[in-house]
Amino acid sequence: MQRLRHQYQDGERRHVVLDGVDVRFDRAESVALLGASGSGKSTLLNLIAGIEPPVAGQVWVAGVELSRLGERERTLFRRRHIGFIYQFFNLIPNLTLLENVRLPRELNGARPREARQLALDLLRRVGLDDRAGAYPEQVSGGEQQRVAIARALAHRPALILADEPTGSLDAATGAEVLGLLLDAVRSDGTTLLMVTHSESVAEAAQRRLRLTDGKLVPA
Numbered sequence: 079m080q081r082l083r084h085q086y087q088d089g090e091r092r093h094v095v096l097d098g099v100d101v102r103f104d105r106a107e108s109v110a111l112l113g114a115s116g117s118g119k120s121t122l123l124n125l126i127a128g129i130e131p132p133v134a135g136q137v138w139v140a141g142v143e144l145s146r147l148g149e150r151e152r153t154l155f156r157r158r159h160i161g162f163i164y165q166f167f168n169l170i171p172n173l174t175l176l177e178n179v180r181l182p183r184e185l186n187g188a189r190p191r192e193a194r195q196l197a198l199d200l201l202r203r204v205g206l207d208d209r210a211g212a213y214p215e216q217v218s219g220g221e222q223q224r225v226a227i228a229r230a231l232a233h234r235p236a237l238i239l240a241d242e243p244t245g246s247l248d249a250a251t252g253a254e255v256l257g258l259l260l261d262a263v264r265s266d267g268t269t270l271l272m273v274t275h276s277e278s279v280a281e282a283a284q285r286r287l288r289l290t291d292g293k294l295v296p297a
């Protein structure tokens with residue numbers, strides 16, 4: 079990302095959230111993003127995902143500068159190259175765990191059999207292949223987050239954006255979920271950028287950055 083700037087209009091006032099953010103993430107790197115509430119962490123993730131275009135500056139992901147893409151292309155790009163993990167899992171409630179995990183692969187055009195096999199492999203990897211036919215509400219929060227990780231990995235993304243992935247889990251379950259994410263970084267060469275308020279989660283990442291006054295600084 080280069081000289082990223084973003085602001086929101088608040089009536090007459092301009093609220094500058096990002097004020098010249100320059101950063102580069104490498105393959106197979108895990109980065110924790112810290113910052114006070116309202117410092118712009120979610121805004122930064124949205125810009126990196128191409129959900130919102132920055133007011134100024136450039137975002138490059140997997141060799142592509144996102145502002146060169148139209149909105150539909152950005153959606154396809156996101157589906158292909160970025161995995162998302164949220165604090166509250168965001169699984170689709172009326173799909174089974176297996177169906178949740180196979181969906182991204184199918185949206186990217188994989189054959190149903192291939193998508194199913196990969197989804198089963200991923201559920202095995204997070205230790206939940208025996209619950210493949212269950213629905214999200216039938217499993218615990220930690221298990222739902224493990225499924226969300228399997229889902230985020232299904233299309234082999236270059237980048238995983240995780241917004242407080244352990245924020246709603248107890249310490250032991252959070253540590254387990256974090257371990258799975260870091261495994262993906264090591265074994266798949268994925269880049270992981272995760273927002274966290276937890277110092278212990280941040281300590282587990284290779285690099286720690288803090289958003290403060292619109293700038294990104296080492297933490």
Ligand SMILES: Nc1ncnc2c1ncn2[C@@H]1O[C@H](COP(=O)(O)OP(=O)(O)OP(=O)(O)O)[C@@H](O)[C@H]1O
Pocket residue numbers: 086087095113114115116117118119120121122
């Ligand atoms: N769509 C919007 N319109 C106007 N202001 C916004 C919008 N989205 C965010 N903001 C403002 O921009 C600032 C940064 O918000 P953002 O959600 O990125 O912070 P955050 O660091 O993720 O906070 P938290 O840790 O509480 O989730 C906040 O002051 C917020 O009120």
